[in-house]
Amino acid sequence: MSAIDAYIETHKDRFLSELLDLLRIPSVSADPKYKGDVARCAEAVKQRLIEAGADKVEVCQTAGHPIVYGEKIIDPTKPTVLVYGHYDVQPPDPLDLWHSGPFEPVIKDGLIYARGSADDKGQFYMHVKAVEAMVKTGTLPCNVKIMIEGEEEVGSDNLGLFVKNNKERLKADVVLISDTAMIANDVPSINTGLRGLSYLEVEVTGPNRDLHSGVYGGAVANPINVLCDMISSMHDKDRRITIPGFYDAVKELSTSERKALAEAPFDLEAYKKDLQIDDVLGETGYTSEERSSIRPTLDVNGIWGGYIGEGAKTVLPSKAFAKISMRLVPDQKSDAITKLFKDHFERIAPPSVKVEVRPHHGGEAAVTPIDSPAYLAASKAMEETFGKKPIPTRGGGSIPIVALFEAELGLKTVLFGFGLDSDNIHSPNEHYGVFNYFKGISTIPRFFQHYAASGHKA
Ligand code: BES
Ligand code: MN
Ligand code: MN
Numbered sequence: 001m002s003a004i005d006a007y008i009e010t011h012k013d014r015f016l017s018e019l020l021d022l023l024r025i026p027s028v029s030a031d032p033k034y035k036g037d038v039a040r041c042a043e044a045v046k047q048r049l050i051e052a053g054a055d056k057v058e059v060c061q062t063a064g065h066p067i068v069y070g071e072k073i074i075d076p077t078k079p080t081v082l083v084y085g086h087y088d089v090q091p092p093d094p095l096d097l098w099h100s101g102p103f104e105p106v107i108k109d110g111l112i113y114a115r116g117s118a119d120d121k122g123q124f125y126m127h128v129k130a131v132e133a134m135v136k137t138g139t140l141p142c143n144v145k146i147m148i149e150g151e152e153e154v155g156s157d158n159l160g161l162f163v164k165n166n167k168e169r170l171k172a173d174v175v176l177i178s179d180t181a182m183i184a185n186d187v188p189s190i191n192t193g194l195r196g197l198s199y200l201e202v203e204v205t206g207p208n209r210d211l212h213s214g215v216y217g218g219a220v221a222n223p224i225n226v227l228c229d230m231i232s233s234m235h236d237k238d239r240r241i242t243i244p245g246f247y248d249a250v251k252e253l254s255t256s257e258r259k260a261l262a263e264a265p266f267d268l269e270a271y272k273k274d275l276q277i278d279d280v281l282g283e284t285g286y287t288s289e290e291r292s293s294i295r296p297t298l299d300v301n302g303i304w305g306g307y308i309g310e311g312a313k314t315v316l317p318s319k320a321f322a323k324i325s326m327r328l329v330p331d332q333k334s335d336a337i338t339k340l341f342k343d344h345f346e347r348i349a350p351p352s353v354k355v356e357v358r359p360h361h362g363g364e365a366a367v368t369p370i371d372s373p374a375y376l377a378a379s380k381a382m383e384e385t386f387g388k389k390p391i392p393t394r395g396g397g398s399i400p401i402v403a404l405f406e407a408e409l410g411l412k413t414v415l416f417g418f419g420l421d422s423d424n425i426h427s428p429n430e431h432y433g434v435f436n437y438f439k440g441i442s443t444i445p446r447f448f449q450h451y452a453a454s455g456h457k458a
């Protein structure tokens with residue numbers, strides 16, 4: 001057993017209880033009522049980085065939630081790995097569907113249940129513990145910089161500015177992020193792509209006030225009916241998005257690229273069974289895996305208006321609203337797609353209503369190389385700890401800062417995620433495997449060793 005593995009083994013219980021402590025802090029970035037908790041979480045992360053042996057540890061204030069930064073420079077001539085993660089979490093709602101409190105972590109059947117356990121506290125904390133193990137055993141083979149932000153779940157707006165203003169401090173050779181999923185615990189994989197995002201809200205206004213649906217119904221536009229018509233018109237019979245120009249920039253994959261992706265094991269029947277659906281639905285001509293990774297989408301995330309209280313109320317509402325997001329693929333640009341949507345939505349609105357489109361956040365898609373020294377180091381590290389070579393896959397989620405790291409710092413990323421799609425991230429009963437947590441902690445130092453040995457530069 002290596003000195004690092006022995007160190008991890010000795011400190012296992014503490015590594016776990018420290019994560020549980022972090023999970024007890026409700027660092028929900030979206031809701032202002034948790035602002036103090038988010039700040040408290042940043043301080044806790046700072047403390048843990050200091051204890052792990054990092055230098056120059058600092059809580060950096062921003063216009064929003066703070067960024068925590070620390071580094072360990074052993075030799076400036078050696079390569080530098082920039083680790084990124086986020087300590088903020090999604091709101092825990094709906095609360096009544098949780099089997100235990102979202103911020104009262106419990107371990108059941110080898111799974112750590114809590115909001116943020118997989119996304120991303122459990123995953124970024126693996127790096128803090130891996131760095132601790134390397135520092136304390138005197139085996140850190142290259143430089144490491146760690147940046148953990150508090151606004152990933154709300155679009156990373158202030159991190160973009162921080163990166164632009166701190167190019168020297170963040171100078172590195174590669175970015176390492178654990179914030180994605182693998183195929184299964186016995187089928188390791190590495191994400192090599194993320195989708196971009198365009199998120200907006202629409203408001204449809206009919207009459208200037210709510211009306212009696214018997215007195216006016218049938219003669220005056222119902223904004224909810226109209227909004228539903230408009231939304232459903234945005235997919236055609238092949239489930240393609242009808243916004244003119246939407247697919248113009250989409251980079252189609254070659255037959256051989258699609259073939260390579262299809263090599264990842266996928267069981268459609270098990271997929272349907274897990275979700276208790278009789279059938280899937282998506283764009284004609286693409287598989288379920290392709291639909292959820294290399295193809296763009298348009299989804300309503302929330303829709304409201306009219307009467308939704310107990311019982312019935314016959315009302316023709318004045319307004320209807322929806323939150324709509326589009327997942328984007330290379331080379332669609334978030335701002336351009338937002339504009340296409342806005343123009344289209346305003347154009348298709350009938351004269352009987354007024355519409356307003358309010359953009360939220362966005363982010364660009366990213367693809368990462370599978371032949372770089374860093375990818376190969378990650379692949380070797382996983383092969384050693386899982387006993388199987390990881391399969392490169394394309395993911396469907398978004399981490400907008402990845403494209404920015406490339407644009408602003410010229411850095412490529414390795415998406416070294418140890419979660420599973422079944423972890424219920426953003427959903428009630430989010431969980432992360434104790435197996436996955438410790439697998440990450442033991443695999444990360446091996447990445448550092450292989451990467452340092454490769455003589456660096458991405
Ligand atoms: N960790 C996720 C992204 C993710 C999940 C990537 C699973 C690949 C697989 C991240 O925290 C996230 O949720 N991102 C948001 C984007 C953000 C702009 C709100 C997302 O994808 O919805
Ligand atoms: Mn995340
Ligand atoms: Mn998330």
